[in-house]
Amino acid sequence: MSDILHVATRKGLVSFKRAGNEWRANAPAFIGQPVSAVLADARDGTLYAALRLGHFGVKLHRSDDAGASWSEIAAPAFPTVETPDDNAPAVDMIWTLVAGGADEPGVLWAGTTPGGLFKSSDCGATWSLNDSLWNLPERKDWAGGGYDLPGIHSVLVDPRDAKSLTVGVSTGGVWPSADGGGSWRLTGTGLRAEYMPPDLVFDLKMQDVHRLSACAAAPDIVWCQHHNGMFRSIDGGETYSEITGVKPSVFGFAVAAHPSDPNTAWFVPAIKDELRIPVDAELVVTQTSDGGKTFASQSDGLPAVSYDLVYRHGLAVDRTGSRLAMGSTTGNLWTSDDSGRRWTQIHGHLPPIAEVAFG
Template sequence: MPVVLVVGTAKGGFVCRSDDRLNWDIEGPFLKGWGVTAAARGPAGDWLVGTTSFVYGAAIHRSDDLREFAQAKQGPAYSEDSGVKLEQIWKIVTHGKRAYAGVAQAGLFVSDDNGDTWQPVNGLNQHPTRAGWMPGAGGLCCHAILFDPKNPLRMWVGISAVGVFRSDDGGKTWQPKNAGVKCILEDKDHKDIGFCVHGLVADPADANRIYRQDHSGMYRSSDGGDTWTRNETGLSSRFGFPIAIDPHTKALFVAPLESDEFRLPVNGQLQIFRSTDNGDSWHALFDGLPQKHAYGAVMRGALGVDGMDPCGVYFGTTAGEIFASHDRGESWHALPCRLPRVHSVTVLAE
């Protein structure tokens, strides 16, 4: 089955295609001159791509073929009197006939017309704790959006440096869900915010089981986010950004970095860690990855899986490298390209 990687970089987007997950054709850059920060297939099957420009600001572009693009008629935007600025599109996901976009400054927007126009999800964007929301080093951003496959009204978002929120009524109201996680930026009025979540995934068969890569470490919840416990045994570092899950085996993949101060691969060794026991233990995967003087970091949107069996795993680095594995991370190879700084890697098995 052919695999397509849509790679968002600081200098445009690139498309990597393979029929066997070993040999790759590289196309691009598309949207040259824009930073590409997120991408997803929309409800109608075309592509929705988040972009940013120091001239034009943040926007969403649409495309049928990843070659020709048109900007959305009415992209996500805060009202002029809100005092909040939309700086970047961090995440785009499709859920049924709707598309959602997580943005910075932190907020959630929804589209009911395949991404042409977008409306704010005010239950989150105007949350009672909003005045206490503080940014992390990467800004105040809504970067993760999850849905319960068995309950269409239940969803989660991850906001840095605020925490995880859950809605049980389709986004009308939201509750912080961070009990058990170490607080990073304590708020004097709201003790349930100030948690710097970096990455968030759910078990595709049981959305009550959620995993989060946090600023303060790795955590797992078995009750839909009501409570969290640490699960870090074997990791080279608690700190990191992305997390991905194999939908078949439920194996987890993360990319640890050296502390929140340095944010580089530990000891200059580029390694992905995998857990095959729901996060109880972790083991390094590095066959084919550079193990000396490798300092390209993997950002929160730059690690993905293809959902095939065996699962393919893919990631990009801040040094512009793209690596692929066709065997759940047991072995890796570099794609024949050196791109600008990689923001995101979106994976599609066609």
């Protein structure tokens, strides 16, 4: 199981190391600064931390020594326009950092608000905007979901073929590319947004995909937590089947696919729009192990009364599928060593947590 856990918070990056039966926190990095995303690149051990400085903009830092020291590197940025005005695009936040394929050393993807996808081929030294996605005419229909601006929160890289990418947009649907980002298609038949006007309920580009997570060993299995509910694809994200009737709620932000079992995934339910807290103020994780037919509600070790909300990147599973981590906007951090049957609180006083990632 993974013995390193990185936690991106509103006021710094806190990394934990497993020692015996305990998780011990290292000295935080970027103390006081909002960390919007963290990536532990399994290919070479490099760490990346994205900052969203309130005054001074989006920054990106890299550590080549497991977090002992950090260096600022280039941050993704839109190309300079000839005559800038207030409408010229600027990166507001790096929402997700994702490693490229195993056969693409140094390739990184960054999903951002306001909806730009950026690629680096040199471990973040330089970045370029993916023009073909940014210039899609449908992008003008993307809208804010979670933040004021539309954003890319999920980038799936197919482990069988790193040129096969899938991007999730909140709000703006699911966009696969078969050629490494040279061209994009809009997919996701079956996704449903019942809150939209009737003619737009099944409009693919109107879907508020909250998070996508694919099974590493069976990448055609894609789980989707959507604003409207929970969905599963068995064809690589072309089409989705809705998962209904899950208690206590089908609403949430996070989903984590089991790395080797295509029938297992975890979700963290909450009340939908009107109250962003756990249903009945009881935090649970819902787990399916039969492909979404049935779900078990996991609450052992979680608080009886809770106002914790788990954001899109606040739930992670390690490569064994046994160890999970979960962090909330209330600053609680839990782990489980038995696939979620029992949770242990690691910390109760962290700043709001944006992302948890195993090292």
